[in-house]
Every structure is written in C-alpha cells, then in structure tokens.
Amino acid sequence: MTGEAATPNQATMQIELINTGSELMLGRVLNTHQQWLCRKLADRGHVVSRQIAVPDSGPEIQEAVRDSLSRSDLVITTGGLGPTSDDLTRTLIAQLLGKSLREDPAVLQHIQAYFESRRRPMPESTRVQAQVPQGAVVLPNPNGTAPGLAMEIRPNPFRPGGGASWVVMLPGPPRELRPMFEASVAPLLERVFPAPKRFVCRTLRSSGIGESVLEERLAAGLQPLLAQGLEVGYCARPGQVDVRFVARGDAAEELVRQACVLVRQRLGEHLYAEEDEEMEFALVRELTRRKETLALAESCTGGLLAHRVTNVPGASAVLMAGFVTYSNAAKQTLLGVRSDTLAHHGAVSEEVAREMAEGARERAGTTYALAITGIAGPTGGSAEKPVGTVHLALSTPRGTSAVLRLNPFDRETFKMVTTQQAMEMLWRELSRHGS
Amino acid sequence: MTGEAATPNQATMQIELINTGSELMLGRVLNTHQQWLCRKLADRGHVVSRQIAVPDSGPEIQEAVRDSLSRSDLVITTGGLGPTSDDLTRTLIAQLLGKSLREDPAVLQHIQAYFESRRRPMPESTRVQAQVPQGAVVLPNPNGTAPGLAMEIRPNPFRPGGGASWVVMLPGPPRELRPMFEASVAPLLERVFPAPKRFVCRTLRSSGIGESVLEERLAAGLQPLLAQGLEVGYCARPGQVDVRFVARGDAAEELVRQACVLVRQRLGEHLYAEEDEEMEFALVRELTRRKETLALAESCTGGLLAHRVTNVPGASAVLMAGFVTYSNAAKQTLLGVRSDTLAHHGAVSEEVAREMAEGARERAGTTYALAITGIAGPTGGSAEKPVGTVHLALSTPRGTSAVLRLNPFDRETFKMVTTQQAMEMLWRELSRHGS
Numbered sequence: 001m002t003g004e005a006a007t008p009n010q011a012t013m014q015i016e017l018i019n020t021g022s023e024l025m026l027g028r029v030l031n032t033h034q035q036w037l038c039r040k041l042a043d044r045g046h047v048v049s050r051q052i053a054v055p056d057s058g059p060e061i062q063e064a065v066r067d068s069l070s071r072s073d074l075v076i077t078t079g080g081l082g083p084t085s086d087d088l089t090r091t092l093i094a095q096l097l098g099k100s101l102r103e104d105p106a107v108l109q110h111i112q113a114y115f116e117s118r119r120r121p122m123p124e125s126t127r128v129q130a131q132v133p134q135g136a137v138v139l140p141n142p143n144g145t146a147p148g149l150a151m152e153i154r155p156n157p158f159r160p161g162g163g164a165s166w167v168v169m170l171p172g173p174p175r176e177l178r179p180m181f182e183a184s185v186a187p188l189l190e191r192v193f194p195a196p197k198r199f200v201c202r203t204l205r206s207s208g209i210g211e212s213v214l215e216e217r218l219a220a221g222l223q224p225l226l227a228q229g230l231e232v233g234y235c236a237r238p239g240q241v242d243v244r245f246v247a248r249g250d251a252a253e254e255l256v257r258q259a260c261v262l263v264r265q266r267l268g269e270h271l272y273a274e275e276d277e278e279m280e281f282a283l284v285r286e287l288t289r290r291k292e293t294l295a296l297a298e299s300c301t302g303g304l305l306a307h308r309v310t311n312v313p314g315a316s317a318v319l320m321a322g323f324v325t326y327s328n329a330a331k332q333t334l335l336g337v338r339s340d341t342l343a344h345h346g347a348v349s350e351e352v353a354r355e356m357a358e359g360a361r362e363r364a365g366t367t368y369a370l371a372i373t374g375i376a377g378p379t380g381g382s383a384e385k386p387v388g389t390v391h392l393a394l395s396t397p398r399g400t401s402a403v404l405r406l407n408p409f410d411r412e413t414f415k416m417v418t419t420q421q422a423m424e425m426l427w428r429e430l431s432r433h434g435s
Numbered sequence: 436m437t438g439e440a441a442t443p444n445q446a447t448m449q450i451e452l453i454n455t456g457s458e459l460m461l462g463r464v465l466n467t468h469q470q471w472l473c474r475k476l477a478d479r480g481h482v483v484s485r486q487i488a489v490p491d492s493g494p495e496i497q498e499a500v501r502d503s504l505s506r507s508d509l510v511i512t513t514g515g516l517g518p519t520s521d522d523l524t525r526t527l528i529a530q531l532l533g534k535s536l537r538e539d540p541a542v543l544q545h546i547q548a549y550f551e552s553r554r555r556p557m558p559e560s561t562r563v564q565a566q567v568p569q570g571a572v573v574l575p576n577p578n579g580t581a582p583g584l585a586m587e588i589r590p591n592p593f594r595p596g597g598g599a600s601w602v603v604m605l606p607g608p609p610r611e612l613r614p615m616f617e618a619s620v621a622p623l624l625e626r627v628f629p630a631p632k633r634f635v636c637r638t639l640r641s642s643g644i645g646e647s648v649l650e651e652r653l654a655a656g657l658q659p660l661l662a663q664g665l666e667v668g669y670c671a672r673p674g675q676v677d678v679r680f681v682a683r684g685d686a687a688e689e690l691v692r693q694a695c696v697l698v699r700q701r702l703g704e705h706l707y708a709e710e711d712e713e714m715e716f717a718l719v720r721e722l723t724r725r726k727e728t729l730a731l732a733e734s735c736t737g738g739l740l741a742h743r744v745t746n747v748p749g750a751s752a753v754l755m756a757g758f759v760t761y762s763n764a765a766k767q768t769l770l771g772v773r774s775d776t777l778a779h780h781g782a783v784s785e786e787v788a789r790e791m792a793e794g795a796r797e798r799a800g801t802t803y804a805l806a807i808t809g810i811a812g813p814t815g816g817s818a819e820k821p822v823g824t825v826h827l828a829l830s831t832p833r834g835t836s837a838v839l840r841l842n843p844f845d846r847e848t849f850k851m852v853t854t855q856q857a858m859e860m861l862w863r864e865l866s867r868h869g870s
Contacts, residue, residue: 023679025482025484026636038459049490051488052487054486083646083647085667123647125650126647172671210555232521238610301745302746309738310736315761323756364765
C-alpha cells in the first residue's frame with residue numbers, strides 16, 4: 001500500500017492485536033482471528049496497525065502487551081482465558097498492570113448455570129474464569145464459560161506522554177469470540193472511540209491477467225487519484241489478482257468510486273467481482289438473478305467446489321446437486337459415463353470430463369453443470385499425464401465445452417486453483433451470454 | 436504451555452517471523468504463512484518466538500524488522516518482493532541495513548526466461564525483482580519471478596551485544612514460498628544453525644470430552660513428567676480438544692512417549708488420533724487398513740465432508756462416492772429418499788437422514804455411508820427446528836443409526852462442527868467393531 005503514512009487521510013488511532021497460544025508458534029493451528037478481527041475493525045474504520053502472536057507462557061505475553069501499550073490506544077488479546085493450566089492471559093495482564101483479581105459472583109453464576117443446563121458437573125478448575133481484574137468491564141459469553149474483559153488503562157504507564165489506552169481480552173474459540181465481538185466489543189468501541197474518519201475499502205477481483213500487467217494497465221489512470229489520497233494494493237492469489245482501494249475522510253466514497261470506474265474500463269471481462277467477494281458469491285448472485293441452476297461433478301477436487309458454492313447463503317436456490325465421483329464405477333453409475341470412454345481415454349480425459357458434465361446436467365435437470373477430472377497427486381501421475389493435469393468441462397443449453405489445465409501444485413493448492421478455474425469457466429459463459 | 440521459560444530445556448535460539456501486507460491488516464486475506472512456516476521450523480527444532488504482521492508501507496516494515504533484529508538470531512519476512520508499487524520489502528530492508536542494491540544478471544535472466552516460456556512479454560516493472568542487496572544470497576524461485584533473499588547481518592547493529600543475525604526474505608504467494616523454503620531455506624538453516632536440541636512435539640486429539648474435565652483426568656499423572664521438563668498445552672476446537680506435548684533435549688522422545696501412554700489410559704475411546712492428524716486422516720488410514728469403503732450424502736454441509744476426506748492422499752481407495760443433495764428432488768432422484776418421508780417428516784428429520792444414508796450406501800455399494808441433513812442458516816429455521824438443527828445417520832452392514840445435534844453457529848463453524856460429528860460417529864463405530 002503506497003504512501004499510507006504520508007497521506008493526510010491516515011487514521012490516527014493505533015490498534016494492536018495480540019494472539020496468544022503456543023499452538024500458533026508450533027504451527028499446530030491456523031490463526032483465523034487475525035483476519036476476522038482485522039476485517040471487523042476495518043469495517044468500522046479502525047485499521048489494526050500491528051498484529052503479534054506469542055506463546056502463552058508468562059514473559060512473552062507480558063512483554064508483548066507492554067510493547068503494544070507503548071504504541072497504542074487499543075490492544076486486543078485473544079486466547080488464554082480458559083480453564084486449563086496454560087490459560088494465563090487474565091492473570092498475567094492483571095499482574096502487569098498492577099490490578100488485583102476478585103471472583104465475580106455474576107460470572108460464577110453464569111458458569112454454574114452453563115454446566116447445569118448441560119447436565120454436567122462443574123469442574124473446580126473452571127472457577128478461575130470468574131476471576132475479574134479490579135476495574136474491568138465483563139463482556140458476557142453466551143457460548144462458553146470464560147467471559148471477555150475490557151479495561152481502561154488511565155494513565156497508560158507504558159506510553160510516552162501517558163494518556164489513556166484500552167485493553168480488551170477475548171476468548172480463543174472462534175464461536176465464543178465472534179459473537180462476543182459483535183455483542184460487546186463493537187458497542188464499546190463506538191462509545192469509547194467514536195466517529196473515526198470515513199473509511200472505504202473495496203477489493204476488486206480479476207482473473208486471467210498477471211499482477212504486473214494489471215498494474216501497468218491501471219498506473220497512469222490512477223495517478224491523479226493517488227495524489228488525492230487514494231491508496232492501492234495488489235494481491236496475487238491462486239488463479240486471480242485482487243486490486244484493493246482504500247480511502248479515508250469525506251472524499252473517500254468518491255475516490256474509490258472513480259478508481260472502480262477506471263478498473264472496469266481497463267480490465268473488462270478479467271474483472272469478475274466489484275465487491276470484496278469470492279467468485280462463488282458472484283456466481284450464486286448472478287445465477288439467482290437469472291433463475292438458473294447448477295450441478296457439479298467432481299473427481300479430483302473431491303467436493304471442494306460444492307463446499308465453496310454452498311458457503312454462500314442462498315446457494316440452495318442454485319445448486320441442485322453435487323456428485324463426488326472418485327472411482328470409475330461412480331462415474332458410470334452416478335453420471336452415466338460410458339465404460340468405452342473410460343477404457344479408450346482414461347478417467348482423466350477431455351472425453352470423460354464432457355460426459356461427466358453432460359451426465360450431471362441431465363440427471364440433476366439443471367441449466368449448467370461443471371465437471372472436473374484430474375490428478376491431484378502426490379501420486380498417480382505419468383509422463384503423458386503428469387500430476388496436476390486436469391480437464392474441466394461445462395455443459396450448457398448451448399452445448400458443452402472443455403479445457404485442459406496443468407496445476408502441478410501441492411494437493412491443497414491444486415484443489416483451490418482447479419475449483420477457481422472451473423468457476424471462471426462458468427463466469428465467462430455467463431458474461432458472454434447475458435440474460 | 437506451562438513453564439516454558441523456566442525449564443532448562445528451552446531452545447536458546449530466537450526466531451521471529453514478520454508477515455507484511457496491508458491486505459492482512461485489513462482482514463482481506465487469511466495469513467496461512469504463519470502456520471506453515473512455524474510448523475516447518477518446529478519440525479526442525481526451531482520454535483518461532485514471535486510472529487508479527489504489519490502493513491506494507493515504509494515505516495512499519497522497517498520498525499518491525501528493527502525490533503525483531505534487536506531480539507533475534509533469525510528474522511524471516513514474507514511478502515513484498517513482487518513487481519507492483521506496494522512491494523517494498525527488499526528496498527526497505529536494504530535501506531535499514533545500509534546495503535546498496537544491484538541488478539543481478541542471473542536473476543534477470545531467470546525472469547526473462549520465465550516470461551519467454553509462457554510466451555508473454557516481460558513487463559518492465561518485473562525487472563525490479565532482479566535487484567539484490569549487496570552481500571545477499573539469492574534463493575531461486577522456480578515457481579515465480581521474485582527470488583528470495585538471505586543476508587547475514589554481522590555485526591547486528593540493533594541487538595544489545597552485537598553478534599550476528601540472519602534476515603531471510605520470502606515471496607508472498609504460498610506456491611512460491613513453500614517450495615523455496617524446502618529447497619533453499621531448510622538447507623541454509625542446517626548449515627547456519629546446526630544441531631538444535633532434540634525437539635519433539637506431539638498433538639493427541641480427543642472428541643466428546645470437555646477441556647477442563649480432560650485436564651482433571653491427566654493432571655496428577657502428568658506431574659512427574661512436567662517436573663522433568665515436559666510441556667503440555669490444551670486447545671479446544673470445534674467438537675474436539677487437542678492435547679499437545681513438547682519436550683527438548685536427549686530425554687524428549689521418552690518423556691513424550693510416557694505422556695502418550697498416560698493419555699491412552701485415561702482418555703480411552705475419546706482419543707481418536709495419536710499423531711498430529713485431523714480425524715479424516717485417521718478414518719482414511721483405518722478404512723484403508725480394513726479394506727472397507729465409504730459413501731457420503733450431504734445436504735447442509737454441501738460437500739465439506741467429501742472435501743475433508745479427499746484432502747487425505749489415498750482417499751480414492753476408500754471414498755467411492757459423495758452426493759451433495761440440497762434439494763428434495765436431488766434427495767429423491769440421487770438417493771432414493773421417498774416422497775412420503777419428505778412430506779411427513781420434512782427434509783430435516785431423522786427419517787430422511789436414515790434414508791439418505793441407506794440410499795448412498797446401496798447406490799455406491801460401500802461398507803459404510805454417512806448422511807447429513809440440517810439447517811445451516813442464517814435463514815430457514817423454525818420454532819420446532821431452529822437454525823443449527825442437524826440429523827446425522829450412519830448406515831453399516833449391521834444396520835443404520837441416527838443422532839440429533841444442535842449446532843447453532845455461524846455457517847462456517849456449523850459446517851465444520853457438523854462434519855466433525857459425522858466423522859466421530861463413524862470413528863466410534865470402527866472402534867466398537869474392530870477388524
């Protein structure tokens with residue numbers, strides 16, 4: 001992102017996010033809190049300036065919180081509020097700030113009620129979760145036992161110049177943290193840090209064009225907007241490149257609107273989404289609008305395409321059926337692929353992809369069907385058909401088309417890239433045949 | 436993780452990871468580098484002590500690198516090596532360290548060859564990727580244009596006491612970063628930081644038991660092992676709790692082995708994996724061993740279960756077919772669910788789940804079939820069947836069983852928890868009927 005620190009529109013509030021958990025440092029779990037919380041905060045005009053992950057032992061958490069408090073108006077921590085011996089965040093932060101802990105009767109009652117409602121005895125160790133640092137606000141946790149905690153630090157002893165800062169501690173499990181953020185943290189922020197500058201962030205998504213070519217097409221046209229404070233970022237992802245515009249202040253909407261007009265003119269059909277949405281959302285939206293339907297037949301992507309499409313609320317109006325047909329037998333029985341075709345061309349072939357798509361479309365009675373057959377690896381490749389070979393087919397009322405792709409990546413990337421390419425086929429078809 | 440900083444077995448090498456990218460701070464993409472790199476490093480005995488994400492503007496990257504160098508032997512950065520105007524990492528770090536940049540002819544040649552092999556013109560902007568800081572080692576990038584860079588900083592001007600530190604810069608796209616780590620970074624680490632203490636990390640996975648009850652069962656037995664330097668951590672995840680053991684030094688293997696014996700004794704059938712594997716890996720492994728097969732019929736989870744199972748290499752020997760049947764029509768046509776059953780009980784009912792499982796098992800000709808029908812939300816609930824209601828059924832050669840669950844979570848968590856519960860049903864069946 002160019003020139004962020006130099007523009008007059010920059011946000012002045014400093015926010016840092018600290019994720020605690022040795023499992024993060026050992027690479028045992030994926031940190032999904034960063035994206036979720038950063039997104040939710042940005043949507044409210046609060047951009048996180050730094051995110052930190054540390055193990056959940058003592059010195060590291062205290063050192064990280066002290067560092068962050070020396071720079072920030074708001075520090076949000078995640079994790080370490082649970083009942084086990086490695087849950088130390090509450091105690092360590094209270095200690096760092098010189099606050100004593102007391103048992104909160106209302107929180108204890110909530111924990112007791114939580115176990116009673118599940119007809120399970122309350123383990124004594126869970127009682128620690130009722131400990132509240134002196135002066136802290138309790139953030140209720142309807143989905144678990146550990147409440148969140150919010151504390152105003154006034155004066156902030158770690159920040160040059162003092163002033164006041166806030167520390168907000170949230171529990172680690174996403175299904176506890178997320179509702180707590182919406183119900184308790186968002187209102188708190190509105191009260192404590194009101195009226196951030198107008199903030200607009202829009203991501204436009206393109207496919208089938210390289211990152212540097214894309215920037216070359218946009219650079220000259222964007223120049224006058226950048227001079228007015230627009231920020232631009234590029235992000236290359238499997239099978240696509242995102243262009244992101246950020247603007248702050250009263251002119252934010254207008255700057256981003258003008259930038260989007262330019263992208264539309266310069267990228268044409270490479271542009272598939274003008275909002276910050278994955279292609280599956282664009283497809284379901286467009287198919288719903290047209291009252292058209294879809295069936296899927298997947299071999300090597302094993303259901304990922306169906307999973308992605310059904311991540312979109314309302315997908316049930318569009319996706320009639322998905323077939324995961326790994327075996328030749330399943331391809332024959334479920335999709336009507338002919339044994340002749342399998343014998344002559346092999347399961348990974350354009351011919352089989354076409355018959356899968358046509359079979360899926362016919363059996364599910366849909367407008368369109370996408371089919372995927374290929375070699376995800378790590379084994380199963382040959383000189384003629386190496387690992388990563390994949391045939392995609394799209395069956396439509398206007399006929400069936402097929403393409404060959406080579407995606408020689410690890411299994412996870414292979415599945416992601418391949419499903420993206422399949423959706424792209426359908427997107428181009430929809431773009432060419434408006435309705 | 437208890438007592439990490441106090442045990443004599445702690446690793447002494449300090450490693451920090453810096454992920455750059457404004458898209459991270461805006462919550463626009465998920466940071467998968469952290470888990471992947473932390474995992475790969477831990478597997479080699481190098482545990483990351485802190486991970487930091489910052490926007491890709493100037494001051495933040497330089498400040499973060501300076502902070503990390505003040506504490507660390509090794510600093511790894513990701514992102515910001517590409518061709519666009521927001522790719523500043525290379526330049527900013529060279530500037531921070533007072534190194535000039537020069538164009539490397541071999542790198543330039545690689546970039547030119549990369550575009551030639553794709554029969555595309557080389558955009559002038561990509562030439563910046565051939566810039567190499569004075570004294571840096573080039574890490575080749577066979578999957579993209581931007582090479583990685585490794586620099587020894589001797590003496591390290593930011594660290595109290597000086598000494599030498601390393602900075603390694605890796606490109607942002609995972610399919611470039613990952614092979615580069617394996618091919619170039621791992622050998623470099625072996626050469627520069629040889630013989631880390633023996634390091635063992637094992638995660639055991641349990642289901643159907645709460646986090647605090649689990650710790651109560653293990654606490655007394657683990658005490659003597661903790662005294663010898665074993666570290667333990669607990670992590671509650673959707674539908675399961677992980678127990679993680681870490682040990683360092685010569686006794687590491689033995690300490691972790693003894694801890695695993697204890698867990699086996701105290702958790703019994705709640706334990707489903709003794710390696711650091713998801714349940715789908717345990718299931719595919721066990722079904723493969725038994726030469727048994729599986730079919731899946733999914734409504735509300737929309738293919739996620741098939742996706743998870745097919746993430747396991749070799750799943751093709753086990754998973755014969757998956758059906759994604761959102762609509763009533765698809766449930767009837769593809770699985771043979773009777774219209775009577777749908778009319779009397781509704782699509783979300785035990786009866787329909789049973790018929791889906793039996794239909795899938797019969798049509799795919801498998802040993803087992805799992806079926807899922809429920810209400811993922813956000814809409815579609817009623818007083819009688821609220822959002823989150825889900826019926827699971829398992830059909831086996833010994834008959835069909837069904838359970839009702841209530842998973843009133845966001846769509847993503849709902850799908851994850853529900854597929855976990857379905858796999859748990861099958862796991863218990865396999866545990867009860869050994870073969």
